[in-house]
Amino acid sequence: xxxxxxxxxxxxxxxxxxxxxxxxxxxxxxxxxxxxxxxxxxxxxxxxxxxxxxxxxxxxxxxxxxxxxxxxxxxxxxxxxxxxxxxxxxxxxxxxxxxxxxxxxxxxxxxxxxxxxxxxxxxxxxxxxxxxxxxxxxxxxxxxxxxxxxxxxxxxxxxxxxxxxxxxxxxxxxxxxxxxxxxxxxxxxxxxxxxxxxxxxxxxxxxxxxxxxxxxxxxxxxxxxxx
Ligand SMILES: Nc1ncnc2c1ncn2[C@@H]1O[C@H](COP(=O)(O)OP(=O)(O)OP(=O)(O)O)[C@@H](O)[C@H]1O
Ligand SMILES: [Mg+2]
Numbered sequence: 001x002x003x004x005x006x007x008x009x010x011x012x013x014x015x016x017x018x019x020x021x022x023x024x025x026x027x028x029x030x031x032x033x034x035x036x037x038x039x040x041x042x043x044x045x046x047x048x049x050x051x052x053x054x055x056x057x058x059x060x061x062x063x064x065x066x067x068x069x070x071x072x073x074x075x076x077x078x079x080x081x082x083x084x085x086x087x088x089x090x091x092x093x094x095x096x097x098x099x100x101x102x103x104x105x106x107x108x109x110x111x112x113x114x115x116x117x118x119x120x121x122x123x124x125x126x127x128x129x130x131x132x133x134x135x136x137x138x139x140x141x142x143x144x145x146x147x148x149x150x151x152x153x154x155x156x157x158x159x160x161x162x163x164x165x166x167x168x169x170x171x172x173x174x175x176x177x178x179x180x181x182x183x184x185x186x187x188x189x190x191x192x193x194x195x196x197x198x199x200x201x202x203x204x205x206x207x208x209x210x211x212x213x214x215x216x217x218x219x220x221x222x223x224x225x226x227x
Contacts, residue, residue, distance in 0.1 A: 003066060005030050005194050006051060006162050011060035013046050013217075020046040021057065022217035028162065033185050033195040035205035038214035044198045045166055047214060051196065052085055052164050053077040065161060082111055086155030086163040086193065088184060090170050093151050094139040101126070101135040104153045111158060125153035129183060145176040152184050156191055163188045165197040169204075178203060 004027035013021040020043045028034055036044045049055035051062055053069050062070040069080060087093070094103045104122035109115060126132055129149045139147050148168060155163050165184060169177030181197075181204045188195040197208065205211045213220040 002030070004028055004063075005032075005065060006196075007063045008047075008051050008057075009061045009063075011047070011050050011057045011062070013043075013050055013055065013057050019217050021050065021060075024060070024214075024217070024219055026051070026212065026219065028194045028196060031189050031192050031194060032210065033189060033197065033208040035208040035211045036196065036198045036214060037200065037202075037205055037211060038220075042214045043217040044214050046217075048164050048166055048196060048198055052087070052162075053081055082107060083158060084161045086158065086160040086188075088148070088151050088155050088163065088165040088168040090167050094147060094154070096139050099136045099138055100131070100142065100150045103139070103150055104157055107154060107158050122153065122157055125157060129153050129187065143176075144172050145180055148172065148180045149183065152180070152187060156187060156193065159191065160193055162194045162196060165195065167198055167200065169201075177201070182207060 007027040009025055011021050011024040024047055036047065038044055046055065050057045053062065056070055061068055064080070064084060069077065072080065095106070098106070101119055101122050104125060105115070105118035108118035108121060123135060126135055129152060131146060131149055131153070134142060134146060139150070142150065168184065169180050172180060184197070185195060185207045195208070197204070199205055
């Protein structure tokens with residue numbers, strides 16, 4: 001069996017007396033799409049943040065492509081997030097003063113690519129994501145669905161190993177949300193990236209390869225479900 005792209009082992013995260021993660025084990029394969037579901041407050045976002053190196057776990061380990069990443073310093077974790085991970089979150093992720101194409105080019109430029117090359121790479125994402133002609137629009141001049149597609153382009157442009165998405169369509173109407181999620185699942189897979197997506201929507205979960213249910217900071221194994 002090939003090694004998983006991303007794995008978490010025995011992840012524990014506490015906030016004061018709250019145990020947000022209570023020993024989570026998880027492995028994500030290459031180009032696999034994993035949906036994380038579960039009630040509000042069950043630990044889904046905390047799990048995503050620990051896996052993505054945003055939040056250090058109190059116990060346990062996170063490995064990316066065979067390398068342990070949870071013990072790296074903040075500088076190296078942030079470089080890793082920029083080069084190996086893509087993020088699609090719900091709100092406020094595009095810089096309002098920059099045209100769409102510059103928003104998409106930004107992660108590459110932060111990684112040292114020249115502006116010209118970065119914008120060229122950024123432009124190539126607009127047509128496949130149905131954004132043709134919107135390159136110079138600012139986020140405030142885009143619909144919610146278009147802005148989320150720009151965010152998807154921005155997450156994919158550095159060719160990340162893993163894309164993390166946390167309820168990325170919560171602010172959209174259902175039809176637009178579904179179209180956007182379908183695009184996210186298909187585009188990450190098409191690019192050989194793995195996807196870890198938190199969603200409350202069973203339709204979205206159904207498009208993923210696997211659905212994990214988080215309850216009280218633990219992953220519920222369907223075979224052992226008691227309720
Ligand atoms: N920064 C924080 N400080 C204190 N408590 C926190 C913090 N972040 C999360 N928590 C707590 O940890 C638990 C898990 O929170 P988390 O955000 O992971 O839930 P979630 O499953 O993403 O919920 P939702 O579906 O509402 O987004 C909750 O009890 C929450 O109140
Ligand atoms: Mg959450």
